[in-house]
Amino acid sequence: MSLLNQPLDPDDAAALDELQSFRQSIDNIDAALIHLLAERFKATQKVGELKAAHGLPAADPERERRQITRLKALAESASLDPVFAEKWFNFVVAEVIHHHERIASGEEA
Amino acid sequence: MSLLNQPLDPDDAAALDELQSFRQSIDNIDAALIHLLAERFKATQKVGELKAAHGLPAADPERERRQITRLKALAESASLDPVFAEKWFNFVVAEVIHHHERIASGEEA
Numbered sequence: 001m002s003l004l005n006q007p008l009d010p011d012d013a014a015a016l017d018e019l020q021s022f023r024q025s026i027d028n029i030d031a032a033l034i035h036l037l038a039e040r041f042k043a044t045q046k047v048g049e050l051k052a053a054h055g056l057p058a059a060d061p062e063r064e065r066r067q068i069t070r071l072k073a074l075a076e077s078a079s080l081d082p083v084f085a086e087k088w089f090n091f092v093v094a095e096v097i098h099h100h101e102r103i104a105s106g107e108e109a
Numbered sequence: 110m111s112l113l114n115q116p117l118d119p120d121d122a123a124a125l126d127e128l129q130s131f132r133q134s135i136d137n138i139d140a141a142l143i144h145l146l147a148e149r150f151k152a153t154q155k156v157g158e159l160k161a162a163h164g165l166p167a168a169d170p171e172r173e174r175r176q177i178t179r180l181k182a183l184a185e186s187a188s189l190d191p192v193f194a195e196k197w198f199n200f201v202v203a204e205v206i207h208h209h210e211r212i213a214s215g216e217e218a
Binding site for chain 1: 134
C-alpha cells in the first residue's frame, strides 16, 4: 500500500486528507514561531546594543547555562525532546552572539 | 565606562536594570517558543507515522521549498532576517526528518 501508486484506495485517500490537515497546523505553528523569533531578536538586539555601549562581552556563558537548564525542563514538561531543545537553543544563541559581535564592531546600528 | 569595573555609575546601573528587563522578556518568549516547538513536533510525529504507514518518503523537497519561500516572506514582514529564518527552518526540518526516518525504521512507536 503506497500513496505513490495510483489509483488511491479509500484508506490512502483518508491518509492524504489527514496529512493535509496536519500540514496546515504545522504552517500555522511555523508562522507563530517566526513571529516570536522576530520578537526575540528585537529583544536580543537591544541587549546587544546595551552590552556594546557598556563594554560587556557579547557572550554570557553563565546565563546561557541557566537558560539551557530551564528550557530543558520546560521541554520535558511539554514532551519535547530536551536534547533537541538544547541544540535548538544553541543554534539560536550562536546567531544572536554573531549579531552582538557585529553590533560591537560597529557593523550594525 | 564598563560594567566590569566597580563601583557602578548611575548610567551603568540603569543599563543593568534595562538588561534585566529585556532578559525577562527573552525568557518569556523562549518558554512560548519551546511550547510551540513541542506542538510542532506532535504534528510532525503524526505526519511521520502517516508517511511510514503509507510508504511515503520521509523528506518532501517540494513542500520544503514552498515552506521556505513562505517563511522568508513572513520573516521579512516581521523584520526578522530571512536568511536566519531559512537557516532556522532547515535546522528544525533536519531534526524532523531524522525523527521520521527513525519512525520508518521502527525505532519509534
